[in-house]
Amino acid sequence: MSLAEQVLNGEIRAAARLMRDIDDSRHSAIEELKKLYTSTGNAYIIGITGPPGAGKSTLVDQLTAAFRKKGKKVGVVAIDPTSPFTGGAILGDRIRMNRHASDEGVFIRSLATRGALGGLSRSTSDVALVLDALGMDIVIIETVGVGQDEVDIVKTAHTTCVVMVPGLGDDIQAIKAGILEIGDIFVVNKADRDGADRTARELNNMLEMRAATEGGWSPRVLMTEAQRGNGIEELTGEILAHRDYLFTSGVIGEFLKERNERHFVDILRDGLFKRAMAFMAQDGTLARVVAGMGDGSIDPYSAAEQVIGEMMVLDGNNGAA
Numbered sequence: 001m002s003l004a005e006q007v008l009n010g011e012i013r014a015a016a017r018l019m020r021d022i023d024d025s026r027h028s029a030i031e032e033l034k035k036l037y038t039s040t041g042n043a044y045i046i047g048i049t050g051p052p053g054a055g056k057s058t059l060v061d062q063l064t065a066a067f068r069k070k071g072k073k074v075g076v077v078a079i080d081p082t083s084p085f086t087g088g089a090i091l092g093d094r095i096r097m098n099r100h101a102s103d104e105g106v107f108i109r110s111l112a113t114r115g116a117l118g119g120l121s122r123s124t125s126d127v128a129l130v131l132d133a134l135g136m137d138i139v140i141i142e143t144v145g146v147g148q149d150e151v152d153i154v155k156t157a158h159t160t161c162v163v164m165v166p167g168l169g170d171d172i173q174a175i176k177a178g179i180l181e182i183g184d185i186f187v188v189n190k191a192d193r194d195g196a197d198r199t200a201r202e203l204n205n206m207l208e209m210r211a212a213t214e215g216g217w218s219p220r221v222l223m224t225e226a227q228r229g230n231g232i233e234e235l236t237g238e239i240l241a242h243r244d245y246l247f248t249s250g251v252i253g254e255f256l257k258e259r260n261e262r263h264f265v266d267i268l269r270d271g272l273f274k275r276a277m278a279f280m281a282q283d284g285t286l287a288r289v290v291a292g293m294g295d296g297s298i299d300p301y302s303a304a305e306q307v308i309g310e311m312m313v314l315d316g317n318n319g320a321a
Helices: 005-008 012-023 027-039 055-067 093-100 124-134 171-175 178-181 195-208 233-249 252-279 286-296 300-320
Strands: 042-051 074-080 106-112 138-142 160-166 185-188 220-223
Touching: 005 012, 005 027, 012 027, 012 106, 012 124, 027 106, 027 124, 027 195, 042 055, 042 178, 055 074, 055 138, 055 160, 055 233, 055 286, 074 124, 106 124, 106 286, 124 138, 160 178, 185 233, 185 252, 195 220, 220 233, 233 252, 252 286
Parallel strands: 042 138, 042 160, 074 106, 074 138, 160 185, 185 220
Antiparallel strands: none
16 A cells, blocks of 8 residues: 555554655645645644743643543654754654553654745645645644744644743833734643743733634633643643534634645745746856856846746747647
8 A cells, every 4th residue: 555545544553654755845745745635624723832942742742632632643743953064953842652552543743934925834834744645633733833924723723822931031022023913822831930820811812912703712821830740631622613613603614724825935936936946057048147146247136037938938849838
């Protein structure tokens, strides 16, 4: 059987191999994803995001245990940063979730960002699809923790939880801008620390400034101590309440439309970029453009237009042939 068929039969090793191939950008993985796609769309995706040091991994560990108690199969995608110097990544988030290692109802996969911005790896969406096809009811994606610009998760997850922690300095600075706008649920973790109440109060104050829509979802601020398991039951309940809201209000339809469009556009952009690089490699176009930019004889805008035009002509000639 193909890897896709084995994944649909619930074979863990096949899923692990396919995820590795996806992360390594092997062309064979694309063929397997084509076979899997029509069998996906059943898993509920939860995004856990927030600044470094907020305790996201411990929170994910506790949420995993909570959903397992409810009889749900849980897949976890933990994103770790990639070194800009060596290209390496520690991929250590799984250490905090080691207690689930022997649980057949839990699958944990770590991914490196590989230079991608926005808190996710380029292969995150496809790896989540594999977990979906494997039969996971819940897929939790823990972002890398890059701060205010970590907003890609909202385009992937059904429910996005923004995790904050007291003691990070200027709390208002930490929670403003894009991060404030993407959260469906806000969590003040390590709530036993001094300043937790202040952080929650400032979050609530800033959420009141958001433009509320009639019948829309109103994010709540919850307090947790993930290390001790405090507040996890309430957080799990709020996640499920948001899921119910999405489906009963009909908002889920627009969300899925936007997510599918983004997924397709990302695949298209990546494919066109790879084709362009391969096209330029045939006759050293890239090196000539770079050299021309250096001596001022070529501007990058005209060069890019020329490359695109030549590729379109080539495609046209191949079609005519």
